[in-house]
Amino acid sequence: MAxxxxxxxxxxxxxxxxxxxxxxxxxxxxxxxxxLAELFKxxxxxxxxKILYALFEAELCVCDIAQLLxxxxxxxxxxxxxxxxxxxxxxRKEGKTVFYSLADEHVRSLIAQGMEHxxx
Amino acid sequence: MAxxxxxxxxxxxxxxxxxxxxxxxxxxxxxxxxxLAELFKxxxxxxxxKILYALFEAELCVCDIAQLLxxxxxxxxxxxxxxxxxxxxxxRKEGKTVFYSLADEHVRSLIAQGMEHxxx
DNA sequence: ATAACATATGAACAATCAATCATATGTTTG
DNA sequence: CAAACATATGATTGATTGTTCATATGTTAT
Numbered sequence: 001m002a003x004x005x006x007x008x009x010x011x012x013x014x015x016x017x018x019x020x021x022x023x024x025x026x027x028x029x030x031x032x033x034x035x036l037a038e039l040f041k042x043x044x045x046x047x048x049x050k051i052l053y054a055l056f057e058a059e060l061c062v063c064d065i066a067q068l069l070x071x072x073x074x075x076x077x078x079x080x081x082x083x084x085x086x087x088x089x090x091x092r093k094e095g096k097t098v099f100y101s102l103a104d105e106h107v108r109s110l111i112a113q114g115m116e117h118x119x120x
Numbered sequence: 121m122a123x124x125x126x127x128x129x130x131x132x133x134x135x136x137x138x139x140x141x142x143x144x145x146x147x148x149x150x151x152x153x154x155x156l157a158e159l160f161k162x163x164x165x166x167x168x169x170k171i172l173y174a175l176f177e178a179e180l181c182v183c184d185i186a187q188l189l190x191x192x193x194x195x196x197x198x199x200x201x202x203x204x205x206x207x208x209x210x211x212r213k214e215g216k217t218v219f220y221s222l223a224d225e226h227v228r229s230l231i232a233q234g235m236e237h238x239x240x
Numbered sequence: 241a242t243a244a245c246a247t248a249t250g251a252a253c254a255a256t257c258a259a260t261c262a263t264a265t266g267t268t269t270g
Numbered sequence: 271c272a273a274a275c276a277t278a279t280g281a282t283t284g285a286t287t288g289t290t291c292a293t294a295t296g297t298t299a300t
Contacts, residue, residue, distance in 0.1 A: 013183075013274095013275075013276090014181060014183045014184075014217055014275075014276065015183050015184055015187050016180075016181065016184055019178050019180065019184060020180075020184050020187060020188050022177065022178065023174050023177045023178055023180065023184075023188060024188055026176075026177050027170070027173060027174065027188075028173065028235075032235070032238065032239070033166060033169050033170055033173060034166050035238045036169055036231070036234050036235055036238050037163070037164055037165055037166040037168075037169040038164075039234050039237060039238055040160050040161075040163035040164040040169070040234060041160075041161075041164030041165070042164075043157070043160035043163075043164070044157055044158075044160040044161030044162075044163070044164040045157055045161070045287090045288075046153060046154050046157040047288080047289095048157075049153050049156055049157040049160070050147070050153055053147060053148065053153060054143050054147065056146075057142060057143045057146050058139050058142065058143055060136075060139065060140075060143065061134060061136065061246080061247090062246070062247060062248095063133075063134045063135050063246070063247090064134075064135055064136055064139060064140050064143075067135050067140060068140050068143060068144055068147075071289090072289075072290070072291095073246080073247070073248095074247090074248085074249090074289080074290070074291080074292095075288075075289055075290080076247095077246095077247060077248055077249080078248085078249085078288075078289080079288080080247095080248095081248080081249085082288095087237075095246090095297065095298070096245065096246045096247075096296075096297045096298065097134055097245095097246060097247080097297095098246075098247065098248095106233065106236060106237045107237075109233060110230070110233050110234065110237070111156070113226065113229060113230050113233060114156050114159050114160060114230060115148075115152070115156055116226060117159060117207075117226045117227075117230070118152065118155045118156050118159055119152070133244095133245075133246090134245075134246065165257090165258075167258075167259090181276080181277090182276070182277060182278095183276070183277090191259090192259075192260070192261095193276080193277070193278095194259080194260070194261080194262095194277090194278085194279090195258075195259055195260080196277095197276095197277060197278055197279085198258075198259080198278085198279085199258080200277095200278095201278080201279085202258095215267065215268070215276090216266075216267045216268065216275060216276045216277075217267095217275095217276060217277080218276075218277065218278095
């Protein structure tokens with residue numbers, strides 16, 4: 001079985017060509033889709049979601065977040081770096097401490113909308 | 121160095137206690153936050169985002185998606201499984217073929233909102 | 241300048257995950 | 271029933287990633 005013969009298996013015989021062509025013409029650039037996936041990837045981690053949710057209520061420094069969530073200062077700092085790179089949080093330096101807050105309203109509404117889906 | 125002595129390092133001396141207490145009282149359950157992160161994790165992959173975006177325009181069968189995106193039938197099927205588990209797509213069986221479509225409007229608006237953030 | 245503190249960064253390791261290959265399930269047609 | 275087809279699933283593997291530990295950078299106070 002599965003031997004001799006020019007068996008060209010599953011060459012997509014069932015494809016609905018018109019629909020595929022239509023959809024293909026409407027798809028955004030690959031680059032944009034990649035960026036979009038990267039954005040959601042940043043939200044896709046419990047620790048980062050917790051950090052973002054914490055910043056819903058107030059501006060917090062790294063130590064605050066670490067204590068609040070029971071994490072290492074290092075772990076928090078690493079994740080804040082990811083969040084900052086994704087433009088989801090922004091830092092405000094005051095002496096030796098750095099306060100973080102949500103970057104804009106997109107973040108808040110994206111999370112809120114996600115929560116709706118989860119809660120239903 | 122870093123030896124002898126009861127050096128209790130970085131015990132969060134800088135914590136802003138009141139703020140931390142306030143924020144803690146407003147945080148959702150851990151379980152909810154975990155689910156939320158899981159939801160975003162599903163969006164956080166190029167292939168899955170592409171599948172979802174394709175379904176923006178039309179209901180598609182597995183083969184359609186595979187050809188459209190240049191992927192294996194198997195790869196698509198595996199990802200559809202993940203999307204289905206996250207209740208982001210729903211199947212409709214018609215003979216041997218299975219058509220997939222977006223599960224609800226939440227999905228559409230979440231992606232649209234994410235795209236806004238990416239495009240700015 | 242030195243000490244103490246707050247944050248950031250680099251390397252390493254364990255865990256997670258998406259694609260592949262092989263194969264199984266289920267449906268239609270001859 | 272057997273063959274062809276559409277989809278689903280299980281195991282494996284290479285790559286990605288979050289945490290930890292150690293250390294570096296930068297700031298304030300003595």
